[in-house]
Amino acid sequence: MSHIAVERNRRRQMNEHLKVLRSLTPCFYIKRGDQASIIGGVIEFIKELHQVLQALESKKQRKASLSPSPSTPSPRPLLQQLPNSSGQPDHIHSPFGVDTSVGEVAACCNSSLADVEARISGPNVILKTISKRIPGQILKIIAVLEKFSFEILHLNISSMEDTVLYSFVIKIGLECQLSLEELAVQVQQSFFSEPIFLNEI
Missing domain, CATH: 4.10.280 (MYOD Basic-Helix-Loop-Helix Domain, subunit B)
Structure with missing residues (x-):
């Protein structure tokens, strides 16, 4: 040939x-x-x-090794612990009993319903959530971002069986006063709120 x-x-x-x-x-x-x-x-x-x-x-490992408890902090699959200046990770406990771990450029807030990660990427913020598929949840997250003056630049949605990953690239508005950990907590709280319909946003 x-x-x-x-x-x-x-x-x-x-x-x-x-x-x-x-x-x-x-x-x-x-x-x-x-x-x-x-x-x-x-x-x-x-x-x-x-x-x-x-x-x-x-x-899967969490279910196998831990007895279910709504107040038990869950492990963080999306983000490894980020050390502070002392070499130890910081922790902030959110008002509804989940664990929020904070680093210089990232924060993660987990609960039994969802894992939420927010981190700085250049001039923007990358926001990721992993949860079971919940009808209307994407609208609730968008409503939170708009409420606190974040502009959505890009959105990816990936799913596997009944689990969905939302990955946002967002721009911080001039009026926004939230820290990364506060953003992660606010998005986490949206998973516990009532559904939002299109005519409500």
Whole structure:
């Protein structure tokens, strides 16, 4: 087989593989049809799935090793402990009994309903929540962000079985006075509030 035929066959196989990858990846991860955009989008999608898998494994271990208690702080699958200047992680307990762990650039607030992480990324904030699928929950989170003058720049939604990961990129408004840990607590509280309907926001 000539070199030209080998190269043609290689390109054909590459194009077929890229088509398969694109068909398996949600469209909002892939902005353009070129090879770099497809591969980059697939990488982001795999990262999100990996985070969902880690959260599911953590919840499984939690159920196996701990007796259920609404006041028991849960482990944090999304964020490792960030040490403060003394080398020990800081902790703040939210009003409803869940554990909020705080670092210089990140905060995490977990409960039996959801894991919430907020962290600084350049000029913006990355907000992630992992929970069971709750009808109307995305609207409640958006309502919290708008209430405290955050502008939503981007939103990714990934799901596996009955678990969903919401990943927001948000811009801090000039009127916003919340710290990262306060943001995490406010979003966590939205999981305990009444459902919101479209005509209410």
